[in-house]
Amino acid sequence: EPEVTQTPSHQVTQMGQEVILRCVPISNHLYFYWYRQILGQKVEFLVSFYNNEISEKSEIFDDQFSVERPDGSNFTLKIRSTKLEDSAMYFCASSRYRGPNQPQHFGDGTRLSIL
């Protein structure tokens, strides 16, 4: 069964450095999402992306965050100048169609640790 893949599984970065988290969504999916989960807390929405544009973003997704679909297969989340509070598990998800009854397929996540 096709799946969403995320790399790396664990990223350790110094505070202030840039980090890029990578995702390969399921190939025929059109809608892409990033969520994050701070340790011990609930999963939070960051951003949704469709047709090479951001559809919606949360208050968390400020100017230090950006997303890109550079080559038709990868979907990346960039954090420009990381802070300690960016430490979290970041999940990529994709769906074929948009709507309340469309399943979102999640990757296994990237654990980001900021030192």
Added chain:
Amino acid sequence: KNEVEQSPQNLTAQEGEFITINCSYSVGISALHWLQQHPGGGIVSLFMLSSGKKKHGRLIATINIQEKHSSLHITASHPRDSAVYICAVWDTDKLIFGTGTRLQVFP
């Protein structure tokens, strides 16, 4: 903004027991999702509900739109059911997640 609450936060059971996890939300929705998060962190979609009831194997999910409440039931629980179960509601273009229920099933 929709607030999604789950209860209980933690649940332990003996193998074979019937499990119920509850989810309530504050604003009317189009659909509610139940997901399972494995100990390693991966998230898997279990159900999407707009009304009534759905069954998949030993899992049953129900939703009451008027009461803004959903339940996930596991019949004949097994240690491999141990995971975090999360409900999430669809809001415009994203999922809003509940806090999750950590289930441990002992042999």
